[in-house]
Amino acid sequence: MKLSARNQFSGTVSKVTEGAVNGIVTIDVNGTPVSATISMAAIRELGLAAGKPAFAVIKATEVMVGLGAHLALSARNQFPGKVLSVEKGAVNSIVRMEVLGGNTLSATISNAAVEELGLAAGKEALAVIKATSVMVGID
Template identity: 55%
Template structure:
């Protein structure tokens, strides 16, 4: 299956914290980064997710935020890195950040935010993704 989501990060499931309705699934990515997903227990069972199984975290670029500096947020997924590409449009831009772990994460953000944050190749930044915005695929 091919999908339009720009961010597809493959790794191995490190842990599954089960709740009554939802689970928190932690995926260990190449380069040492972890990404966390909050998905339903039904999805965990349907996908056959277990520790050690290979899976892919799927995130739409519109669900990725970009921040500068020391961020204290409730979002579980915060990836430090460097902006490698900014593709500007009339209203929005696609911003690619290479994480310190070597993964590339793309965000679609407003041109206003790009200008206010001074985003350009070489700028240190963080990609921020809420765990509820991370889908899992096998």
């Protein structure tokens, strides 16, 4: 299957925390934990358990970019990295960052945010993603 989502990371499920309706699936991607909040029905249907290979899928529009090593936010996924490139459009830009042990992550943010944060190739930045914005897939 091919997806339009720019951010697709392969890893291994390291933990599944079950709840009444939703659960939290933690996927180890190159030594970095990626948390996803998904339904218990999906966890069962996909057979997710520790040790199972899985993919974390994140749309570029769901990635926030900030400055600093770690921000005081409720978002579970905060990945420090370096900006590789900024591709400016009429309103939005695609910011490509190196994170997660060398993986490339794309974020679609406004041109105003790019300017305000001074984002450019080589700048240290933080990719922030809510666990509810992470989809989980398997082969």
